[in-house]
Amino acid sequence: MISVALAVLKTEGEQIELSNFYSLYSKRLYAIAYSKLHDRQDAEDAVQELFLRLADKPEKFFSLVDNKRVAYADVIIRNISIDAFNARNKVTVTELSEEISADEFGVSLEDNVLGEISKSELLNFIETLPQLQQDVLTLHSMLELSNAEIANSLHISEIAVRQRLFFARESILDYIKNRK
Amino acid sequence: MSENIIKSVLEEKYFKEFDVYSNVPNHFFSFRHKRNMKAIFANTSAANGTITRVRFNKQFVTIMVAIIFLAVLSITAVAMAIAGFFTKEHSDNTELFAINYENAPMEIEDIYYISALPIGFEVYSKSETKISITTTYYNQSDDKYIVFSQHTKESFNAHIDNEHGEMTETTVNGYTGLYYADNAGLNILVWDDKDYIFKLSSELAKTETENLAKSTKLLK
Numbered sequence: 001m002i003s004v005a006l007a008v009l010k011t012e013g014e015q016i017e018l019s020n021f022y023s024l025y026s027k028r029l030y031a032i033a034y035s036k037l038h039d040r041q042d043a044e045d046a047v048q049e050l051f052l053r054l055a056d057k058p059e060k061f062f063s064l065v066d067n068k069r070v071a072y073a074d075v076i077i078r079n080i081s082i083d084a085f086n087a088r089n090k091v092t093v094t095e096l097s098e099e100i101s102a103d104e105f106g107v108s109l110e111d112n113v114l115g116e117i118s119k120s121e122l123l124n125f126i127e128t129l130p131q132l133q134q135d136v137l138t139l140h141s142m143l144e145l146s147n148a149e150i151a152n153s154l155h156i157s158e159i160a161v162r163q164r165l166f167f168a169r170e171s172i173l174d175y176i177k178n179r180k
Numbered sequence: 181m182s183e184n185i186i187k188s189v190l191e192e193k194y195f196k197e198f199d200v201y202s203n204v205p206n207h208f209f210s211f212r213h214k215r216n217m218k219a220i221f222a223n224t225s226a227a228n229g230t231i232t233r234v235r236f237n238k239q240f241v242t243i244m245v246a247i248i249f250l251a252v253l254s255i256t257a258v259a260m261a262i263a264g265f266f267t268k269e270h271s272d273n274t275e276l277f278a279i280n281y282e283n284a285p286m287e288i289e290d291i292y293y294i295s296a297l298p299i300g301f302e303v304y305s306k307s308e309t310k311i312s313i314t315t316t317y318y319n320q321s322d323d324k325y326i327v328f329s330q331h332t333k334e335s336f337n338a339h340i341d342n343e344h345g346e347m348t349e350t351t352v353n354g355y356t357g358l359y360y361a362d363n364a365g366l367n368i369l370v371w372d373d374k375d376y377i378f379k380l381s382s383e384l385a386k387t388e389t390e391n392l393a394k395s396t397k398l399l400k
Binding site for chain 2 (some may be wrong): 015023027028041045065066141
């Protein structure tokens with residue numbers, strides 16, 4: 001009875017919270033989508049798609065605190081908008097089919113490596129990475145999502161998540177080493 | 181440590197990119213979109229499986245109180261009380277609970293509302309359970325929202341960002357409360373009138389938000 005009661009409370013509470021989140025941030029999210037899509041209906045559809053994804057798998061969203069929820073939604077809707085733009089313009093994003101091995105995946109950005117570059121320079125370089133890699137890096141390192149959670153949020157495979165993270169980290173490492 | 185450096189850089193990058201969206205032009209969503217969004221929120225509760233109505237009998241209430249009490253006892257982080265709220269500090273947020281709810285209603289018996297709603301605002305949506313009521317008001321010409329919620333003290337729980345602003349103590353109609361502004365530009369007030377906890381989130385200025393809070397009255 002307790003678990004049923006908690007499930008009921010959690011569900012109704014989540015419904016209210018999600019609805020409130022929409023009320024407070026829909027304008028912002030629409031603006032992000034519109035900045036990519038430049039089409040009113042497409043941008044509204046992107047907002048709708050975001051909340052469909054949040055409602056479909058709400059666990060991660062509700063585990064985040066308020067300001068992190070905003071960041072989470074911002075990144076997701078940007079990705080949704082990029083995907084919609086690519087679909088509209090028949091642009092295909094090709095992910096490599098081979099799996100990244102566990103050894104390769106562990107591209108190490110140790111302190112002594114990161115210590116060789118200033119934060120501003122690192123930031124400037126990250127901004128040059130492909131947007132899809134930047135967003136996976138943000139979800140992983142800033143919002144601390146697991147690969148499975150990122151895959152669910154962006155509607156991509158876990159392999160794609162690992163690849164984007166791998167290439168992002170490898171690019172950062174190469175940039176730092178080649179700066180010398 | 182290296183992950184902290186990356187995290188710090190990514191946070192800076194995020195704010196640099198998305199700060200521009202803190203103040204965005206007005207947009208009036210189409211009727212089709214609003215209809216679809218209502219359907220999404222209506223389906224959220226249904227999509228989570230069978231919902232069984234729970235009777236708030238004495239046994240249920242006793243068990244809920246015991247669960248909450250045990251959860252409070254298991255807290256290892258520094259716990260403090262501020263403005264009548266019990267707080268638990270996490271690394272990036274402060275969790276609020278109500279304290280001293282022994283004599284407070286277990287269900288909402290008296291309903292409160294904002295009596296001095298600014299011109300142009302109308303009720304946009306309302307969600308009501310036995311332990312919380314949330315009303316969203318919307319001004320179509322300004323495209324601004326006000327969200328007002330009332331909670332039983334036992335059920336109240338909120339996470340407040342403590343990284344980008346501070347909570348300050350305030351009073352609303354003689355009752356202690358908390359004020360904070362979140363990083364999306366919302367002014368938020370939370371206060372306790374000994375029976376219920378109220379939360380008001382608004383896109384209006386701080387003074388206007390405070391005046392709205394002060395205008396809350398019992399619905400008769």
